[in-house]
Amino acid sequence: xxxxxxxxxxxxxxxxxxxxxxxxxxxxxxxxxxxxxxxxxxxxxxxxxxxxxxxxxxxxxxxxxxxxxxxxxxxxxxxxxxxxxxxxxxxxxxxxxxxxxxxxxxxxxxxxxxxxxxxxxxxxxxxxxxxxxxxxxxxxxxxxxxxxxxxxxxxxxxxxxxxxxxxxxxxxxxxxxxxxxxxxxxxxxxxxxxxxxxxxxxxxxxxxxxxxxxxxxxxxxxxxxx
Numbered sequence: 001x002x003x004x005x006x007x008x009x010x011x012x013x014x015x016x017x018x019x020x021x022x023x024x025x026x027x028x029x030x031x032x033x034x035x036x037x038x039x040x041x042x043x044x045x046x047x048x049x050x051x052x053x054x055x056x057x058x059x060x061x062x063x064x065x066x067x068x069x070x071x072x073x074x075x076x077x078x079x080x081x082x083x084x085x086x087x088x089x090x091x092x093x094x095x096x097x098x099x100x101x102x103x104x105x106x107x108x109x110x111x112x113x114x115x116x117x118x119x120x121x122x123x124x125x126x127x128x129x130x131x132x133x134x135x136x137x138x139x140x141x142x143x144x145x146x147x148x149x150x151x152x153x154x155x156x157x158x159x160x161x162x163x164x165x166x167x168x169x170x171x172x173x174x175x176x177x178x179x180x181x182x183x184x185x186x187x188x189x190x191x192x193x194x195x196x197x198x199x200x201x202x203x204x205x206x207x208x209x210x211x212x213x214x215x216x217x218x219x220x221x222x223x224x225x226x
Contacts, residue, residue, distance in 0.1 A: 014062040016086035020093065020128055023083075026060065039079040050074055090129055097125040101133075105145035112172045115142075119165075138165035 009025040010018055030036045030053055038045045038053045053075040058066055061082070072078045100122045109115035119142070123133045139162055146154040162168045 009060065011059075012061040012065065012082065012086075014064050016089055019082075019086040019089050020125070022060070024128070026057065030056065035075075038075045041076070043076065045075075054078070093125060094129045094131070097122055097129070098131075101126060101141070104141060106142050107145055107147045112169065112176045116169050135164050139168055142168060 009029070010022065012019060012022040027036065027039075030039065033052075033056075035049075035053045035056070037043045038050055050073070054073065057075055057078055065082075069078055069081060072081065100118075104118060104122060106115055109118070119138060123138065126133050142165070143154055143157055157168060157171065160168075160171070162171075
């Protein structure tokens with residue numbers, strides 16, 4: 001019991017909006033405490049063995065749900081009852097996640113971190129409902145939603161041959177840190193209306209050298225024509 005008391009996560013809301021994440025959390029914690037078999041069909045758990053998971057589940061469901069199912073004294077029965085009650089969330093959550101995935105665009109975010117957070121939230125929901133989202137899908141969703149004016153930058157990343165989405169994100173975060181990749185452009189003009197800064201350091205050096213040369217020529221050339 002002492003170990004169970006330490007395992008805290010968000011209680012199942014009466015609306016069932018967090019049912020999916022609640023199921024995953026509950027399974028993990030029950031298994032970690034050797035109680036996972038009590039929510040499996042045809043288990044032979046004794047009343048004493050059922051008591052611990054019942055206390056645990058009651059601790060992590062809404063007060064109103066406790067009242068509604070107060071007469072239920074077996075974890076498997078409670079588990080199935082909650083599943084029947086809230087499994088319809090699949091028909092609501094999955095289409096919404098698919099819609100968000102379809103409209104997820106890298107150019108619409110102020111920072112790489114914000115985009116990355118949205119990417120993981122959406123793909124986690126889809127995978128939990130059985131959707132197959134691969135690393136290649138995530139890479140293409142990101143690279144394919146750069147603004148059209150940033151074709152050269154997009155090609156640089158494609159030619160890098162990333163195999164994992166996390167590798168691309170690391171590169172984007174570094175570019176953002178060095179050049180304020182997204183935030184600067186988003187604040188100074190509409191998102192995607194101008195090319196993002198090149199991430200190639202050599203390119204930056206060439207631009208800097210060119211600027212110094214222009215200033216030097218104006219200094220030596222005297223006055224401008226009237």
